[in-house]
Amino acid sequence: MTAQPSDQPPEEPQKETTYKRVLLKISGEALMGDQGGFGLHPPTVQRIAREVQSVHELGVEICMVIGGGNIFRGLAGSAQGMERTTADYMGMLATVMNALAMQSALEGLGVFTRVISAIRMDEVAEPYIRRRAVRHLEKKRVCIFAAGTGNPYFTTDTAATLRANEMACEAIFKGTKVDGIYDKDPMKHADAVRYDTVTYDDCLQKNLKVMDASAIALARDNSLPIIVFSLDEPGGFKGILAGRGTYTRVHN
Template sequence: MPAEPPADPTKYRRILLKVSGEVLMGEQGYGIDMKTVDTVAAAIKRAVESGVQMCLVIGGGNIFRGLSKAAGDMDRATADHMGMLATVMNALAMQAALEKIGVQTRVQSALTMNAVAEPYIRRRALRHLEKGRVVIFAAGVGAPFFTTDSGAALRAAEMGCDALLKGTSVDGVYTADPKKDASATRYERLTYQDVLAKDLRVMDASAIAMMRDAGIPIVVFSIRGEGSLRRVLNGEGPFTVISGQV
């Protein structure tokens, strides 16, 4: 099988890749499917080898989500802290997969847990990126009532990323849920205001507003497809771009 052509390093210099926790389930109904994690790790390695500086935020929905039936009548702050711990578990799984294939990686957690991760320190994270390491940001923003989308937007702004890539199980933003509505159509481009006005819920409103204020485009794509990350980095394949102008 011929090797994939590398990503174009002139398209993006530094990106933040937000991977939904549900992606890491693979075909399972719960937890972490290491085969899927390995596939995502391999795609990240190819991007890094092409010269793209990469940082990651991984959701925790495959293990526990504060706003879920599993949380029951638990108070929101406690449930959200449990969700943050789920993102740390996913971050460690991704770190193991990346290091296994030779990619230097650091996990930085917004919650202090020195035994397994560095504390989040902006300047240290920037230095890791400059050295070609992949930095995985875990535990969201370290406070309840904020989603991992908000955490991803915040870290993308702090790291000075050229784009926030949201890798999901759907290849873009649709007029309706394509899994439930066969007539749903995919948007090629949207403005931040379009997303907020249409209540498209691709990311929470605070994350969209933060990216709007920072002027960082959001690219929504399916990370499940073979070579999908490379194609997006090259501006190819199906995806939706959310930016300040259409």
């Protein structure tokens, strides 16, 4: 019997991603969703986990670093009179809480995940051992690096850049609320101009607030590109990996 032609358009073939191993950096505030104040918004955590799952299904090896600002921000605590080192360690513990929440969401979707902490807490996370973490990635497990670098005075931006270099990632993907880097805050200025590409030095000289200066300098010194994109755009993470979407690339 001859098959009848279908009225449905043929499915677009899946484009092969240009990246094999990446690090996704998101802020702790991204896990709050639209709720005010502090804390986690479980539907938002689930939504981000689905974004990660969609990229994982492409065969991409994924590391993650999540900030802790939705629970506690060390610099803010220090500004209110708390001793800076203590405040920063509290912020590191907040990142572990966020990492555990993301691990639960990912494993609920069937994605094997490891939380790897720079501060030893063996009951809830693995200690950071570089070769072990690389092996997890090779086994297609998502590695969530928590507790920053394990040292006060260093942000999770710097931790993300450090881990991305140690894991030989091909790029850092920085998920934000806007679709790239602008010359000024697009939430406040209608005439803000988005950059398609920008150099590390421009980020530092123009104070573009992509990441802190230490993180930018570390990425520059190791020629590690930073892709800034909107985490609020459904399918945005997967789309950029497949060569689509709007973003800004930071490079030499």
